[in-house]
Every structure is written in structure tokens, then in C-alpha cells.
Amino acid sequence: MEFDSFVLAASTADLDDEAAARDDADAVEFRMDLADDPLAALDDYDGTLPLLATNRATWEGGEADDEGRLAVLAEAVDHDAVEAVDVEAACFEGRGGVDAAEADALREHARESGVAVVASVHDFEGTARPDALREQLSAACDAGDVGKLATTATDRGDALALLQATYAVAADGGTPATMAMGEPGRHTRAVAPVYGSRIGYAPVDPADATAPGQYDLGTLRTLVDLLGGD
Numbered sequence: 001m002e003f004d005s006f007v008l009a010a011s012t013a014d015l016d017d018e019a020a021a022r023d024d025a026d027a028v029e030f031r032m033d034l035a036d037d038p039l040a041a042l043d044d045y046d047g048t049l050p051l052l053a054t055n056r057a058t059w060e061g062g063e064a065d066d067e068g069r070l071a072v073l074a075e076a077v078d079h080d081a082v083e084a085v086d087v088e089a090a091c092f093e094g095r096g097g098v099d100a101a102e103a104d105a106l107r108e109h110a111r112e113s114g115v116a117v118v119a120s121v122h123d124f125e126g127t128a129r130p131d132a133l134r135e136q137l138s139a140a141c142d143a144g145d146v147g148k149l150a151t152t153a154t155d156r157g158d159a160l161a162l163l164q165a166t167y168a169v170a171a172d173g174g175t176p177a178t179m180a181m182g183e184p185g186r187h188t189r190a191v192a193p194v195y196g197s198r199i200g201y202a203p204v205d206p207a208d209a210t211a212p213g214q215y216d217l218g219t220l221r222t223l224v225d226l227l228g229g230d
């Protein structure tokens with residue numbers, strides 16, 4: 001998957017959603033941690049949209065057991081439709097009980113297979129101060145082909161700080177993907193692409209949102225296109 005322009009990912013635990021997402025999305029984020037038998041679903045996948053495989057750890061808001069979590073992602077990488085894989089940036093530093101060597105091996109395996117790595121950071125508590133925010137985002141960009149930072153905005157100042165970090169890191173040559181979760185940050189999902197964010201996430205059906213404040217897919221597609229991000 002190339003991230004030289006904005007990629008809108010339909011986020012779902014059910015790959016059958018691909019047909020409904022096809023008109024508006026550029027990719028499907030497959031939330032393997034929320035699916036019943038994710039590797040079997042990948043075997044059966046016959047959609048046309050490329051997949052970004054995510055197996056989110058519990059310690060970053062997901063539901064995957066730590067045991068075997070990265071091994072499942074390594075298997076996902078071998079599927080032709082999988083063109084990108086999400087790995088929490090903390091894994092590469094051996095945080096969250098993860099063996100950093102295993103995370104490195106997964107990143108290597110992805111790269112050898114032509115699969116992009118999205119190194120992600122999620123802050124469900126808040127949004128760091130501007131300097132720290134920029135450091136978090138550029139470290140994530142260094143760890144992956146894309147550095148993703150999802151924070152929680154408690155006010156518009158948080159949202160603005162995230163947009164500023166996005167702009168600065170993109171101007172520095174990084175490939176960021178950012179979004180501020182929660183109501184005060186909701187607009188960042190539409191606006192961040194204008195400042196250089198290269199991935200947006202949205203559920204096909206708003207009832208299946210995978211994070212607070214997400215727009216539904218059709219709405220986010222319209223907003224991003226109207227604002228002319230990129």
C-alpha cells in the first residue's frame with residue numbers, strides 16, 4: 001500500500017463489509033482482534049480493496065490476547081490482499097510485555113513481503129504537550145513506513161496541537177497519520193489530511209465505530225474530498 005496520498009480505510013471486524021465500503025474506501029482496516037476467526041476470514045477474502053491488518057493489543061484499546069498476537073500478524077502478512085500491517089510503536093521498544101526482537105522480525109518480514117508497516121500510538125487518556133506530541137509522532141514515523149498517532153482531545157487546543165504536530169512532522173519528511181478521538185477532536189478526522197495525515201479510519205455503519213468520534217465512511221469521504229487533503 002502506498003501512502004504518498006491519503007488512504008481512507010473502512011475499519012471493520014467483518015470482511016464482508018468490503019462490498020459496502022468499496023465505493024468510498026481506498027482500503028479496509030481489518031480489526032483482527034475484534035473478529036472471531038481472523039485468519040480463516042483472510043483465507044476466504046475475495047474483495048478488491050487492499051487490507052491493512054490490525055491486531056490491537058488490550059493495552060492500546062484492543063481485544064487481542066498478548067499470547068501469539070504478533071505471530072498472527074506475521075501470518076496475515078503472507079496473504080496477498082494484506083498490503084499493510086499495524087504494529088504498536090511500543091512493541092519496537094519492548095514495551096507492553098512484547099519482545100522487541102519479535103516486533104523487529106515482524107517488521108522485517110513485512111518489508112521483505114512488500115507490506116507497509118504502520119507504527120501506531122494510541123493515547124486514550126489525553127493529548128501530550130506539543131513538544132512531546134511531536135516527539136511521539138516522529139518516533140512512530142521512524143519506526144514504521146507510516147507513524148500513526150491517535151490521541152484523546154479534551155478541548156480544541158488538543159486538536160490544534162495534534163494538527164500542528166502533523167504539519168511539522170510531514171514538513172520534516174515523515175509520513176504521519178493522525179486523529180484526535182472524542183467530540184472536541186472529531187473534526188481532525190476530516191482536517192488532518194489537509195496538514196499531511198495519510199490515513200483516516202471510519203466504520204461503514206456508525207454503530208460499528210472502532211474509536212470514539214469516528215464519522216461514518218460516506219461522511220468522511222465527502223468531508224476529506226471537499227477539503228481537498230493531500
Ligand SMILES: O=C1C[C@@](O)(C(=O)O)C[C@@H](O)[C@@H]1O
Nearest residue numbers: 011054150179181201210211
Ligand atoms: O488506530 C486506529 C485509529 C482508530 O483508533 C481511530 O481513532 O479512528 C481506529 C482504529 O480502528 C485504528 O486501528
